[in-house]
Amino acid sequence: xxxxxxxxxxxxxxxxxxxxxxxxxxxxxxxxxxxxxxxxxxxxxxxxxxxxxxxxxxxxxxxxxxxxxxxxxxxxxxxxxxxxxxxxxxxxxxxxxxxxxxxxxxxxxxxxxxxxxxxxxxxxxxxxxxxxxxxxxxxxxxxxxxxxxxxxxxxxxxxxxxxxxxxxxxxxxxxxxxxxxxxxxxxxxxxxxxxxxxxxxxxxxxxxxxxxxxxxxxxxxxxxxxxxxxxxxxxxxxxxxxxxxxxxxxxxxxxxxxxxxxxxxxxxxxxxxxxxxxxxxxxxxxxxxxxxxxxxxxxxxxxxxxxxxxxxxxxxxxxxxxxxxxxxxxxxxxxxxxxxxxxxxxxxxxxxxxxxxxxxxxxxxxxxxxxxxxxxxxxxxxxxxxxxxxxxxxxxxxxxxxxxxxxxxxxxxxxxxxxxxxxxxxxxxxxxxxxxxxxxxxxxxxxxxxxxxxxxxxxxxxxxxxxxxxxxxxxxxxxxxxxxxxxxxxxxxxxxxxxxxxxxxxxxxxxxxxxxxxxxxxxxxxxxxxxxxxxxxxxxxxxxxxxxxxxxxxxxxxxxxxxxxxxxxxxxxxxxxxxxxxxxxxxxxxxxxxxxxxxxxxxxxxxxxxxxxxxxxxxxxxxxxxxxxxxxxxxxxx
Amino acid sequence: xxxxxxxxxxxxxxxxxxxxxxxxxxxxxxxxxxxxxxxxxxxxxxxxxxxxxxxxxxxxxxxxxxxxxxxxxxxxxxxxxxxxxxxxxxxxxxxxxxxxxxxxxxxxxxxxxxxxxxxxxxxxxxxxxxxxxxxxxxxxxxxxxxxxxxxxxxxxxxxxxxxxxxxxxxxxxxxxxxxxxxxxxxxxxxxxxxxxxxxxxxxxxxxxxxxxxxxxxxxxxxxxxxxxxxxxxxxxxxxxxxxxxxxxxxxxxxxxxxxxxxxxxxxxxxxxxxxxxxxxxxxxxxxxxxxxxxxxxxxxxxxxxxxxxxxxxxxxxxxxxxxxxxxxxxxxxxxxxxxxxxxxxxxxxxxxxx
Numbered sequence: 001x002x003x004x005x006x007x008x009x010x011x012x013x014x015x016x017x018x019x020x021x022x023x024x025x026x027x028x029x030x031x032x033x034x035x036x037x038x039x040x041x042x043x044x045x046x047x048x049x050x051x052x053x054x055x056x057x058x059x060x061x062x063x064x065x066x067x068x069x070x071x072x073x074x075x076x077x078x079x080x081x082x083x084x085x086x087x088x089x090x091x092x093x094x095x096x097x098x099x100x101x102x103x104x105x106x107x108x109x110x111x112x113x114x115x116x117x118x119x120x121x122x123x124x125x126x127x128x129x130x131x132x133x134x135x136x137x138x139x140x141x142x143x144x145x146x147x148x149x150x151x152x153x154x155x156x157x158x159x160x161x162x163x164x165x166x167x168x169x170x171x172x173x174x175x176x177x178x179x180x181x182x183x184x185x186x187x188x189x190x191x192x193x194x195x196x197x198x199x200x201x202x203x204x205x206x207x208x209x210x211x212x213x214x215x216x217x218x219x220x221x222x223x224x225x226x227x228x229x230x231x232x233x234x235x236x237x238x239x240x241x242x243x244x245x246x247x248x249x250x251x252x253x254x255x256x257x258x259x260x261x262x263x264x265x266x267x268x269x270x271x272x273x274x275x276x277x278x279x280x281x282x283x284x285x286x287x288x289x290x291x292x293x294x295x296x297x298x299x300x301x302x303x304x305x306x307x308x309x310x311x312x313x314x315x316x317x318x319x320x321x322x323x324x325x326x327x328x329x330x331x332x333x334x335x336x337x338x339x340x341x342x343x344x345x346x347x348x349x350x351x352x353x354x355x356x357x358x359x360x361x362x363x364x365x366x367x368x369x370x371x372x373x374x375x376x377x378x379x380x381x382x383x384x385x386x387x388x389x390x391x392x393x394x395x396x397x398x399x400x401x402x403x404x405x406x407x408x409x410x411x412x413x414x415x416x417x418x419x420x421x422x423x424x425x426x427x428x429x430x431x432x433x434x435x436x437x438x439x440x441x442x443x444x445x446x447x448x449x450x451x452x453x454x455x456x457x458x459x460x461x462x463x464x465x466x467x468x469x470x471x472x473x474x475x476x477x478x479x480x481x482x483x484x485x486x487x488x489x490x491x492x493x494x495x496x497x498x499x500x501x502x503x504x505x506x507x508x509x510x511x512x513x514x515x516x517x518x519x520x521x522x523x524x525x526x527x528x529x530x531x532x533x534x535x536x537x538x539x540x541x542x543x544x545x546x547x548x549x550x551x552x553x554x555x556x557x558x559x560x561x562x563x564x565x566x567x568x569x570x571x572x573x574x575x576x577x578x579x580x581x582x583x584x585x586x587x588x589x590x591x592x593x594x595x596x597x598x599x600x601x602x603x604x605x606x607x608x609x610x611x612x613x614x615x616x617x618x619x620x621x622x623x624x625x626x627x628x629x630x631x632x633x634x635x636x637x638x
Numbered sequence: 639x640x641x642x643x644x645x646x647x648x649x650x651x652x653x654x655x656x657x658x659x660x661x662x663x664x665x666x667x668x669x670x671x672x673x674x675x676x677x678x679x680x681x682x683x684x685x686x687x688x689x690x691x692x693x694x695x696x697x698x699x700x701x702x703x704x705x706x707x708x709x710x711x712x713x714x715x716x717x718x719x720x721x722x723x724x725x726x727x728x729x730x731x732x733x734x735x736x737x738x739x740x741x742x743x744x745x746x747x748x749x750x751x752x753x754x755x756x757x758x759x760x761x762x763x764x765x766x767x768x769x770x771x772x773x774x775x776x777x778x779x780x781x782x783x784x785x786x787x788x789x790x791x792x793x794x795x796x797x798x799x800x801x802x803x804x805x806x807x808x809x810x811x812x813x814x815x816x817x818x819x820x821x822x823x824x825x826x827x828x829x830x831x832x833x834x835x836x837x838x839x840x841x842x843x844x845x846x847x848x849x850x851x852x853x854x855x856x857x858x859x860x861x862x863x864x865x866x867x868x869x870x871x872x873x874x875x876x877x878x879x880x881x882x883x884x885x886x887x888x889x890x891x892x893x894x895x896x897x898x899x900x901x902x903x904x905x906x907x908x909x910x911x912x913x914x915x916x917x918x919x920x921x922x923x924x925x926x927x928x929x930x931x932x933x934x935x936x937x938x939x940x941x942x943x944x945x946x947x948x949x950x951x952x953x954x955x956x957x958x959x960x961x962x963x964x965x966x967x968x969x970x971x972x973x974x975x976x977x978x979x980x981x982x983x984x985x986x987x988x989x990x991x992x
Binding site: 169170171172173174177222224225269270271275276319320415460461462463468470472474510511512513514520553554555556558559600601602603606617 | 677678679680681682684698699700701703719722723724725727735736737740741742744749750769796798821822823824825915916939956957958959961963981983984
């Protein structure tokens with residue numbers, strides 16, 4: 001997919017040598033304009049992404065085209081996705097291609113694995129007892145006279161997570177109990193493997209892919225309310241069988257996939273909840289996709305995608321040895337679209353009509369199910385001003401249906417609301433993209449886009465009793481902004497990526513406490529800059545800088561985070577060809593763990609106080625983090 | 639239809655007609671309700687004040703946690719930050735720019751202590767801790783821990799404690815409502831207790847078993863009331879705490895008492911439907927005759943009701959499922975009439991008076 005040939009706001013980041021070994025998916029997404037990444041702290045810690053002010057669930061994450069959270073059913077933990085298992089990261093802001101069977105309000109993140117992989121091995125070790133081992137291999141042979149290729153990626157990750165953080169013991173006026181504490185119960189261990197076999201090449205091929213993840217982690221709680229034993233175990237399995245072929249002018253694709261995800265949450269002391277808890281949630285999703293796309297007439301490329309999916313969720317109370325009734329959702333969708341090339345291929349118009357049908361059922365209970373039928377049209381236009389300059393515009397209607405816990409409740413903490421409406425949004429953007437290639441200078445691209453999102457019927461929780469809440473459609477937001485990205489690759493030595501996002505968000509919910517206020521955790525300004533400089537294959541040095549301003553912690557806009565400027569750096573050297581490279585990378589170079597904010601936001605005259613740096617209030621972020629990495633590569637295939 | 643409702647809500651929020659600028663606060667030391675409010679997502683809270691005479695509203699005087707309770711006792715405003723915060727702030731009435739004292743009530747255990755209620759009795763500050771099997775008392779001027787009452791004898795079997803919740807005082811004696819909910823078994827009832835504590839010595843006195851989720855309230859013919867829901871033969875309803883708990887009134891089956899404001903003869907009682915956990919009712923109860931009448935029914939959270947010095951019952955009302963705005967509702971106890979409503983920006987959560 002070429003960002004210069006699609007009307008969509010698409011950014012692609014190649015996972016290559018310009019990235020430090022300490023990079024992860026969250027950091028790559030942070031380097032893309034229009035995105036906001038939030039984290040609960042530390043390498044391997046939970047993180048998630050918002051696009052253009054969306055909620056975290058309004059971003060759908062795909063792994064090689066397979067949805068990990070279809071219809072925004074969950075928030076995807078980016079830490080579960082090992083960056084170096086993938087060849088590139090695609091971010092579709094606002095609209096998604098029809099083949100993805102998605103109309104998310106925020107956008108789509110698609111992680112794409114490589115067709116070929118060299119034999120590589122990487123081992124890292126660093127601060128807070130963090131270790132990572134990563135290996136890839138690939139090969140090719142023949143079967144039945146057709147090429148058969150395979151790739152395998154495996155990764156092990158562990159961190160003790162015991163970084164230092166500042167705690168005021170929740171007493172804002174009493175300084176006597178302020179102290180620096182060490183994060184406890186913040187260990188993470190993760191193993192993942194990603195394997196693919198492909199028979200055939202070119203237009204006709206069959207692909208079988210398996211991805212497996214196992215993760216064990218302590219859930220450390222907030223700075224003022226840390227835990228010692230609350231724990232989560234996660235396993236995820238993804239299996240895909242895909243066939244692609246060509247018939248005349250038509251290209252067809254069929255895909256059968258299944259994901260299984262198990263989560264065991266254990267809070268034996270009732271540290272996070274108000275009582276001891278041990279539950280197991282099992283989610284399985286089975287989907288089938290068929291799409292056809294062709295060029296039957298000059299300048300007209302129609303496409304049709306049909307998908308069907310069944311989601312099944314079942315929760316068990318492991319303490320009571322009781323299994324809840326299964327919750328089942330069936331989904332069918334059809335997307336019909338076309339790319340119309342006009343005016344000597346200088347104008348591309350891409351209308352898409354997507355019809356979604358959802359059937360929610362809650363088996364073995366008296367709770368009524370619900371169905372949803374929605375038509376979500378969208379259209380994009382690309383105007384090629386000259387070979388390097390293009391104008392883009394997009395208009396779309398999108399939604400996020402309520403998920404199982406919102407419809408039917410969850411572990412007694414939330415009461416279900418079967419009458420919930422889906423969250424709906426109208427989005428629009430207009431942008432300019434300039435691409436240049438000038439030998440021997442190099443290449444680059446610059447994009448500037450303005451966007452407007454209007455979202456209604458946002459689902460929020462209202463407390464209805466001492467210990468329970470109920471979701472209702474109450475939210476109304478408007479987000480507008482400008483995003484700009486510049487990527488440069490010059491003289492085969494310098495790689496640079498700059499992303500600037502200016503966002504003006506307004507909460508229009510009929511809640512006088514938040515009406516007219518900015519959306520929480522959505523900075524007014526966000527800047528990312530990374531530059532690396534290589535000298536041949538012997539070495540590379542790089543620097544990253546992240547700057548955020550105007551970031552409120554809460555919907556009332558009482559707590560304004562101080563401007564945050566974080567730097568990182570890495571230096572890599574390869575003594576001689578064929579030798580492993582050694583790299584030192586450092587995150588948060590200045591060891592920035594506190595910020596100064598108003599002591600009482602309602603009384604600015606009462607002075608300021610020191611608070612821990614957080615993304616989510618109460619979850620501190622780590623200070624300086626260093627990693628040493630040895631990386632060896634057998635061939636130069638990537 | 640929804641747009642009309644939203645417009646109506648916004649207009650109602652903008653036309654409360656009371657000053658909201660905290661700079662208007664005159665530092666008055668009497669004649670006010672002080673109440674905590676919380677945002678819809680419970681991320682922040684505040685202390686606000688409303689005049690008992692003209693209902694003039696002074697919102698958001700100072701920020702609190704998102705789980706705040708307020709009590710006024712012994713010339714002090716006691717502000718508790720509950721689950722996950724575990725702190726106490728003590729203000730002089732009228733001076734809310736900064737607390738006179740702030741201290742944490744956590745201990746070496748990681749689980750939240752979750753302070754629920756506070757009383758100054760016998761010169762000591764007593765706190766109930768929902769997450770601990772003891773009831774501590776502190777010096778109210780220094781925050782120094784002075785002692786604690788062991789409540790392990792009333793354990794409900796989950797190892798956490800008997801969920802000490804509400805406090806009421808009568809003549810130097812504290813009465814503690816023990817909810818006794820078994821967290822190991824989905825917060826199920828184990829039958830509650832009212833426990834008597836001598837404020838001067840900290841010694842535990844008598845204890846009366848009642849039904850589930852037992853709470854205590856000041857007021858009624860003996861000065862202390864208790865409420866509970868029926869549990870395995872133990873009685874439910876509203877009781878006067880005397881030599882033995884004396885039944886005064888019971889809500890209909892399927893309703894549980896969540897709040898009581900009473901004088902010696904009349905009470906305003908809030909209940910919640912056990913069936914849907916959404917439908918709340920306001921009852922006017924004659925404690926002499928044991929008769930009750932429904933004053934209102936709502937699908938908004940009724941978190942607390944307390945008697946003002948002027949004989950009115952102030953009720954804190956949260957968000958409604960239909961978008962109804964949060965407010966303070968003020969009832970006349972004698973006529974059982976809603977006499978005033980004060981719309982607030984944050985949802986009122988807890989209220990007391992100075």
